[in-house]
Amino acid sequence: MISIRNLTKVYYDYGPKRSIRTFFFPERERIVALEHVSLEVKAGEIYALLGPNGAGKTTLIKILCGLLKPSSGEVLIDGNHVFGAQRMIGLVLGDSMVYNLMTGRDNLDYLGHLYRMSDTQKRIRELTGFLEIGEWLDRYVSEYSLGMRLKLCLARALMHDPPVLLLDEPTLGLDPRYALYIRDKIKELGKTIILTTHYMEEAEALSERIAILHRGRLVAEGTARELKDRLKSERDPSLTDVFIALTTGP
Amino acid sequence: MIHFLSINRLRIIWAIAKKDLKIAFRFPKNFIASRLIEPIRLFIVFGLVYQSFFSLTASETFGSWSKENYIPTLLLGGIFYSSFAYAYSRFRLSFLSEKYWQTIQIFLTAPVSKADFLVGSALAVAIELSIPTSCYLALFQFIYPVSPVSLFLILMTLYLMLLGTLGFSLMQGAFAISNQNYLFIFDYIYAGWSLFSCFYYTSAAIPEALRFLTTINPVYHAMEIARAMVFHHLSCVQILISMAYVLFFAMVVPFLGAAFFRKVVRELGVRGF
Numbered sequence: 216m217i218s219i220r221n222l223t224k225v226y227y228d229y230g231p232k233r234s235i236r237t238f239f240f241p242e243r244e245r246i247v248a249l250e251h252v253s254l255e256v257k258a259g260e261i262y263a264l265l266g267p268n269g270a271g272k273t274t275l276i277k278i279l280c281g282l283l284k285p286s287s288g289e290v291l292i293d294g295n296h297v298f299g300a301q302r303m304i305g306l307v308l309g310d311s312m313v314y315n316l317m318t319g320r321d322n323l324d325y326l327g328h329l330y331r332m333s334d335t336q337k338r339i340r341e342l343t344g345f346l347e348i349g350e351w352l353d354r355y356v357s358e359y360s361l362g363m364r365l366k367l368c369l370a371r372a373l374m375h376d377p378p379v380l381l382l383d384e385p386t387l388g389l390d391p392r393y394a395l396y397i398r399d400k401i402k403e404l405g406k407t408i409i410l411t412t413h414y415m416e417e418a419e420a421l422s423e424r425i426a427i428l429h430r431g432r433l434v435a436e437g438t439a440r441e442l443k444d445r446l447k448s449e450r451d452p453s454l455t456d457v458f459i460a461l462t463t464g465p
Numbered sequence: 466m467i468h469f470l471s472i473n474r475l476r477i478i479w480a481i482a483k484k485d486l487k488i489a490f491r492f493p494k495n496f497i498a499s500r501l502i503e504p505i506r507l508f509i510v511f512g513l514v515y516q517s518f519f520s521l522t523a524s525e526t527f528g529s530w531s532k533e534n535y536i537p538t539l540l541l542g543g544i545f546y547s548s549f550a551y552a553y554s555r556f557r558l559s560f561l562s563e564k565y566w567q568t569i570q571i572f573l574t575a576p577v578s579k580a581d582f583l584v585g586s587a588l589a590v591a592i593e594l595s596i597p598t599s600c601y602l603a604l605f606q607f608i609y610p611v612s613p614v615s616l617f618l619i620l621m622t623l624y625l626m627l628l629g630t631l632g633f634s635l636m637q638g639a640f641a642i643s644n645q646n647y648l649f650i651f652d653y654i655y656a657g658w659s660l661f662s663c664f665y666y667t668s669a670a671i672p673e674a675l676r677f678l679t680t681i682n683p684v685y686h687a688m689e690i691a692r693a694m695v696f697h698h699l700s701c702v703q704i705l706i707s708m709a710y711v712l713f714f715a716m717v718v719p720f721l722g723a724a725f726f727r728k729v730v731r732e733l734g735v736r737g738f
């Protein structure tokens with residue numbers, strides 16, 4: 216369903232150094248965010264991306280949805296180039312992509328129209344039931360708490376009922392009860408999902424396969440069981456142990 | 466053509482316009498009041514200058530400008546200038562805001578053509594500007610009554626000029642997204658463009674060697690068409706030619722803007738969010 220082949224992303228950006236010389240001759244910094252990453256995600260699979268801060272998870276998600284152009288390599292979604300597959304993708308990028316100056320309902324309604332839905336209000340009713348967000352949907356988003364924003368972001372991603380979900384830290388800042396609830400809901404969806412998270416239990420509970428990124432490279436991939444088996448030194452290691460063992464060092 | 470005007474497409478365009486309007490009217494008093502002051506800001510300044518010119522020099526006319534018609538003419542200038550200024554910076558401001566609000570990703574990932582965003586935003590701009598425009602055109606009609614046909618021609622040229630300017634604004638939007646370091650270029654262009662549009666004076670005020678810059682400037686032609694409704698200084702043929710040029714501007718520049726935008730954003734991506 217999603218295939219990523221030999222993906223490399225290098226950011227060239229002007230460094231923060233300020234001097235008379237850099238004003239006229241700005242120095243570009245080269246940051247390698249992803250290096251030769253290849254992976255395949257099957258239809259209906261939930262695939263978790265783990266990795267330390269700055270490992271390149273968000274960069275990967277942004278390339279998958281067409282927000283960033285890869286420096287080299289290729290991404291195919293159901294055989295299509297990303298720009299031809301945008302309608303198939305639901306996207307959560309942390310708590311961004313909602314208008315503070317509009318109400319939650321208006322945000323969802325706007326998105327529904329962009330994706331050419333005929334009955335947006337019906338879909339909003341379905342989602343409010345599904346995600347239990349009806350109570351404050353008609354308030355301005357600027358008045359939401361972080362968790363409320365995230366719920367709205369999830370509803371936003373589900374609005375046009377896409378077969379593929381790209382979720383960048385979808386449960387960051389949710390209370391444990393609601394996080395559990397959301398995980399159940401995500402599992403229920405039966406969609407092809409790539410999600411990034413810093414919660415090991417979430418990756419373990421949700422996903423069939425887990426990949427660990429470290430400094431832009433894919434250092435391990437497999438089921439939680441397979442990853443744990445790689446750590447032979449310890450008896451009954453947890454995923455956290457595996458994560459730490461694989462992501463220390465350069 | 467069927468595709469161009471399909472119901473679905475109109476619904477998307479209206480949704481985009483509605484979004485812009487909701488954001489603009491989040492704080493409605495502030496929005497309406499600040500739009501209402503714009504057309505009369507420079508109108509007052511130039512009004513004082515012309516008033517003292519006519520009273521101090523005892524001259525009755527200045528080209529087609531006279532004691533009798535300078536106030537309605539300046540009022541038209543104010544309406545056109547404030548609309549031009551608003552449209553010119555429209556996409557720069559909206560894209561910069563959307564970048565910092567982190568909502569630009571919606572625009573970049575939605576399966577909607579960029580031209581639809583342009584048309585939707587243009588519709589929102591037209592509606593937003595209809596408040597000051599209708600107020601001041603009513604005032605204009607009160608102090609200097611013209612025929613309904615003239616009024617219609619003024620409105621039509623105004624909106625055609627807006628469409629072309631918005632197309633140009635999309636190029637700034639591209640820079641706002643991809644390379645903010647060079648946005649200043651558009652401030653310089655603006656300074657020149659508004660100078661050579663002669664909103665508040667005649668092209669006679671421009672040095673002869675530079676006057677061709679007004680002739681090639683479609684916004685100047687739009688302004689001249691509107692002024693001709695007061696001055697009657699252009700023949701029908703001249704008005705038609707100017708109108709054709711303004712129409713050309715309104716049709717072609719948005720496409721150039723959209724193409725430029727697509728190219729820059731695809732090539733350079735988004736920087737700084």
Ligand SMILES: Nc1ncnc2c1ncn2[C@@H]1O[C@H](COP(=O)(O)OP(=O)(O)OP(=O)(O)O)[C@@H](O)[C@H]1O
Nearest residue numbers: 226228246248266267268269270271272273274275
């Ligand atoms: N716009 C940008 N310009 C330059 N470098 C960037 C940009 N965005 C990210 N980077 C760099 O790319 C690398 C990967 O960043 P990314 O945001 O993908 O990490 P992440 O895995 O999502 O981290 P986190 O867990 O903290 O969210 C980092 O070194 C970061 O500094």
Ligand SMILES: [Mg+2]
Nearest residue numbers: 272273274383
């Ligand atoms: Mg991240």
